[in-house]
Structure formats: structure tokens, C-alpha cells
Amino acid sequence: MSRRFPPTPGARQARSSTPKPKHYGSVVSLPRALSKLGLCSRTEAAALIEAGRVTVDDRPARSLSQRVDLGRMRVALDGRAIIAERPIYLMLNKPRGLVTTRRDPQERSTVYDCLPPGLPFLSPVGRLDKASEGLLFLTNDTRWAEHLLNPVSAIPKTYHVKIDRIADTDLLVALSQPIRDGSELLGAAAVTLLRSGARSSWIEIVLTEGRNRQVRRMMAASGANVLRLVRVAVAGIPLGDLAKGMTRHLTTVEVAGTRTNEKQ
16 A cells, blocks of 8 residues: 655646756755655655656656656656755754654654744754754755765864863863774864853864764763753854744855855
């Protein structure tokens, strides 16, 4: 029995041929193509393909590994061509307690609960774990997302971290040096003491790489427990006074400022 999958509100479909903008000329897997077009996530795309609802140049999709060129090929859902959405660049102030996924098997609240209605499918640029909060970008521009996430781009990400101890000189020096955690070396681009109390401290850490749970792992390896972790800036774009759970669109100037050395 085929899985019922209603049309995504933000994804547009038409019976005319799919437009062929230059930035969609790369050859990608079919699930990724559907994500690029703003229709759905790759997981949801796989379900549509397996249900026989997706065609490429009017022929049924062969497999999940099928490669397509969105600059040359017509991709359709239920016989209707999928039209590429305009690029959207959204900032969310993620509250603590939300998971960064569209659908959660445990039915926990997700960051998608914070998004305004009427948007196409947007992918998070990186992750913030459930206990973390702060700045999270979401976009349907996969090339831009890949640029921000590529370690070669060295995009700075700034975090404010509250720990359960006084941040003495030894701790700050340790965090400023590469820290071995298992088989990985974890490093920070900058470490600054913001303020310190009798039992806790706030530290600013700037990373230019995106290892899984890197800040928490660095703190644990240095003998500190994280009480709060807030991402306050990415690529020089600050979270500012955006309220928790609220979103805003990035400005043209902000997006342009992140594109240094982006592959064309």
C-alpha cells in the first residue's frame, strides 16, 4: 500500500517544463534533487520515489540512487512538474528543548514548529542539539548551506557557554589548545572569558569547524560541565535581539557577506 503524502504547501507544481536556473545545473541524486527543489526532506523524497509518484523526463524514477541534472531534466510528482522555489534564508532563535529535525519518531517538539506557515521545505544549516539554543539558519539553497558547513570555508561560529566552575587561567589555556577526544583533535579559533562568579562562568568560544557536539566535548575533556550553550553568531551575523522561537529573513547584504570564496 502506498504511503499517503499530501502536497507540501510551499512547493509549487505546474504542468509546464521545469525552469532551468544556472545554479541547479549540478548532477545530484534524485532524493537530493527533490530537496533542492524545496519539496521535502530527502527521507520524505525516498518515500515518494518508492511509492512510484516521481518521474524524471516523464519516465518513472528507477531507484533512490538515480542521478538527475535539474538544469536539463524535468522532475515531476504525480505528473506535475516541480518548480524551483526562490531561495530563502531564514534565521531562527532556537529555544532549548527542541530537536533540529522535521519529524521526530518520539514526537518531541521540533524547530519546524517555530516556522511561519506557507514556506517551502527548508533544511537546517548544521545542528543544535536539544539542550542547546540560539542561532540556527534554515534555507532551501543547498549550495549556500554546503558552503557554510564545509570545513574549508572556515566559517566562524560563536558560542556563549555557561559552565559549572570558575574559569581560571588553566582552563582558558587548555581550551585554547587542541584537545584530544578519542581519535579526534578538537580546537577553538578563540576563547574569551565573559564573566565569572563564585560557582559558574560564561565563556565565549569561536569555532571554524563543525564537529559533532564539539563545545560540549571540549568542556567535558577539560573538566567542566555545560549548564547552557547558546550560539550567538554565524559568519559574522549576530543573533541580536531576536526573541526565542522567532524567525527573520536574512538581508541581501547579510547573505552576500557569507559568500566569500563560495564555489560557483
